[in-house]
Amino acid sequence: MTDVAARASELRGILEDANRRYYVDASPTLSDEAYDRLLAELQSIEEAHPELATEDSPTRRVGGEPIEGFETVEHAVPMLSIDNTYDREELTAWYGRVLKRVGGDGEGLFGAGGVAVRAEAKVDGVAISLRYEGGRLVRAVTRGDGRRGDDVTANVRTIRAVPMVLDAGEDILPDVLEVRGEIFMDQAEFDRINHEKEARGEAMLVNPRNATAGTLKQLDARAVAERRLRFLAHGVGVVEPNRFESYSVFCGALRGWGLPVNDALGDVTDSVEELWGMIERFERERIGLGFATDGVVVRVDRFDLQERLGVRSKSPRWVIAFKFAAERKETVLRDVVWQVGKTGRITPRAEMDPVFVGGTTVTFATLHNADQVERLGVEIGDRVVVQKAGEIIPQVMGLAEGKRETKRRKIEAPSACPSCGEPTVREEGEVDLRCVNPACPAQLMERLIWFVGRDQMDIDGLGEKAVIQLVEAGLVKTFGDLYRLNDRRAELLDLDRMGEKKVEGMLVGIEASKERGLARVLAGLGIRHVGGRAAAILAGHFGDVKSLSAADVETIADVDEIGPITAASVHDFASSDAGRGILGDLASCGVDLTQEQVAVPAGDGPFVGKRVVITGTFEAMDRKAIKQRVEAMGGRVSGSVSGNTDLLLAGERAGSKLAKAESLGVEVWDEARLMSVLDGEGE
Numbered sequence: 001m002t003d004v005a006a007r008a009s010e011l012r013g014i015l016e017d018a019n020r021r022y023y024v025d026a027s028p029t030l031s032d033e034a035y036d037r038l039l040a041e042l043q044s045i046e047e048a049h050p051e052l053a054t055e056d057s058p059t060r061r062v063g064g065e066p067i068e069g070f071e072t073v074e075h076a077v078p079m080l081s082i083d084n085t086y087d088r089e090e091l092t093a094w095y096g097r098v099l100k101r102v103g104g105d106g107e108g109l110f111g112a113g114g115v116a117v118r119a120e121a122k123v124d125g126v127a128i129s130l131r132y133e134g135g136r137l138v139r140a141v142t143r144g145d146g147r148r149g150d151d152v153t154a155n156v157r158t159i160r161a162v163p164m165v166l167d168a169g170e171d172i173l174p175d176v177l178e179v180r181g182e183i184f185m186d187q188a189e190f191d192r193i194n195h196e197k198e199a200r201g202e203a204m205l206v207n208p209r210n211a212t213a214g215t216l217k218q219l220d221a222r223a224v225a226e227r228r229l230r231f232l233a234h235g236v237g238v239v240e241p242n243r244f245e246s247y248s249v250f251c252g253a254l255r256g257w258g259l260p261v262n263d264a265l266g267d268v269t270d271s272v273e274e275l276w277g278m279i280e281r282f283e284r285e286r287i288g289l290g291f292a293t294d295g296v297v298v299r300v301d302r303f304d305l306q307e308r309l310g311v312r313s314k315s316p317r318w319v320i321a322f323k324f325a326a327e328r329k330e331t332v333l334r335d336v337v338w339q340v341g342k343t344g345r346i347t348p349r350a351e352m353d354p355v356f357v358g359g360t361t362v363t364f365a366t367l368h369n370a371d372q373v374e375r376l377g378v379e380i381g382d383r384v385v386v387q388k389a390g391e392i393i394p395q396v397m398g399l400a401e402g403k404r405e406t407k408r409r410k411i412e413a414p415s416a417c418p419s420c421g422e423p424t425v426r427e428e429g430e431v432d433l434r435c436v437n438p439a440c441p442a443q444l445m446e447r448l449i450w451f452v453g454r455d456q457m458d459i460d461g462l463g464e465k466a467v468i469q470l471v472e473a474g475l476v477k478t479f480g481d482l483y484r485l486n487d488r489r490a491e492l493l494d495l496d497r498m499g500e501k502k503v504e505g506m507l508v509g510i511e512a513s514k515e516r517g518l519a520r521v522l523a524g525l526g527i528r529h530v531g532g533r534a535a536a537i538l539a540g541h542f543g544d545v546k547s548l549s550a551a552d553v554e555t556i557a558d559v560d561e562i563g564p565i566t567a568a569s570v571h572d573f574a575s576s577d578a579g580r581g582i583l584g585d586l587a588s589c590g591v592d593l594t595q596e597q598v599a600v601p602a603g604d605g606p607f608v609g610k611r612v613v614i615t616g617t618f619e620a621m622d623r624k625a626i627k628q629r630v631e632a633m634g635g636r637v638s639g640s641v642s643g644n645t646d647l648l649l650a651g652e653r654a655g656s657k658l659a660k661a662e663s664l665g666v667e668v669w670d671e672a673r674l675m676s677v678l679d680g681e682g683e
Helices: 001-025 032-048 057-060 088-102 187-200 209-215 223-224 246-259 271-289 303-309 370-376 441-451 463-474 485-493 500-513 518-524 532-542 545-550 553-557 564-573 579-589 623-632 656-666 673-679
Strands: 071-073 117-123 126-133 136-144 147-149 176-186 229-240 266-268 293-300 321-324 329-339 345-357 362-367 384-390 393-399 433-435 611-615 636-638 647-650 667-669
Touching: 001 057, 032 057, 088 223, 088 321, 117 229, 117 246, 117 271, 117 362, 117 545, 117 673, 126 209, 126 229, 136 147, 176 209, 187 209, 187 441, 209 223, 209 393, 223 564, 229 246, 229 345, 246 303, 266 271, 271 293, 329 441, 433 673, 441 463, 463 564, 485 500, 518 532, 518 545, 553 564, 611 623, 611 656, 623 636, 623 673, 647 656, 656 667, 667 673
Parallel strands: 362 393, 611 636, 611 647, 647 667
Antiparallel strands: 071 147, 117 266, 117 293, 126 136, 126 176, 176 229, 293 321, 329 345, 329 384, 345 362, 345 433, 384 393
């Protein structure tokens, strides 16, 4: 046991150090794969030895049981808004007012006797207040209306950039420390999520800020953990005792304790030339940060001067935000090309005369969908205004002012797929046109890339570049063709950068993927609305592809957690000629299209046909093992208590689920009763 406890402690130290080095020091020491492997090892130790688990263990970042709702909490120090300006003269006037109020000599930024200000990047995210007591994170609250916000502690604990325990080192931590900051999603994570959503046929996220706000309000922290949100500190609430003279010194202390600080700019000056140099340089360079910013926050650095300046009803007098105006340029719309994505979504892309906007030369821009084209009223040949949405994605904003071009052509939405010629459809309540032909060539490349991915068929040696190479060489035209590559070794070896070792590794990976099972196949085919969880539920319920294909929409929709929209999508695929052809081809290639079903015994056992919720901690076995036993005995385990719940299995520290079950009159078993049933002594 001593060795196991030592290993658990060692793993916790390695993982927290990796978080600090990645988010605070910007010098990562572990790859994502290595981090996940060590985290899985720690999780297995804590599951086998619950007494070794700690409240601040990195394993808690994966999220716990879903909550019923968010508690509203009053801020100890209000989170006030910040006045904005888009004008240099207004910023200068603000600084003049600062000097006047603190008794400066009136020169300030223009000479000696000025007041030092700190300039920071204005991160476009969601404001949050983190409260640490004795160095431990006890609460995370959204800004809300500035006076009161929502307690989202469970969700924020999943964010690796937020330390659950501060590293004091040789320093003395405040008894109470409230750190204000911004939670945000960087562009790479935003793109990753949208890539997966597109593959599942789901609505895409609009922009990183909205995605962050929506993620933080999830009731299930496990869903938050799946999105790699980030955090940067940029302010202070309560600090007891407060021994800091200035904000810049405070930021240095935060960094030392392991909190990532907003250093994208983070410079202190009392020179107007330096300040404007910072702002202008940052405006040019911010695109390279990888996350959205919309200006620069300028604040008086010294805390005593901030106190003397005071606040208005809604905003402090000692801080102001200089916001960048979104750059817009005019150009000529030359054509519109309708593109087909991996799920058949057909979107219009504008082709324009090249124009330099937002730091890059833009030739193409999104028009989103046919409805947006109609709202904008633009036509091919028109002079249009282009802007970078969120400073990253170019989009057409509308017609340029002035006379329209006489030679122009109306933009027509396609009635047939530009790739395969099959009729396009627009489902009720949707704005997107789609091609519903699963064999559409334009969808093949992206579908194959998705199919071979780690969370789908997980084919070693077959990445995106290799898939593109195989398709362009004409060696792969269907999913089944991947499994026939063993017969085309000579042709593979003729391809560029395809040596004997690489080909052998790829073919071994393809062969191994045949045994992944039906759930992985369904997740990999890119069926609309079917992600990994829905695929696993369907595969576990029906057991094989024949049973799934024979089921009607109502039967599929009746499966727990599978709604009518997903059911219709699955049925449409499985019953179509193209869908049957894909599944039949994979079966003929030896791909396993079966999945072990949960056996539901006949008769009147204690769990047969019952909806069961498991909560709290148990001594005899962990919840995963209990879930497996309950399902093997005919029960259906759910994650939340509702009016449909038949039975709650409550261990120690059952919490809100127990209270809700009792209020609804749901039958409750403690661990003693549960174990007597599992051991065959009761019921």
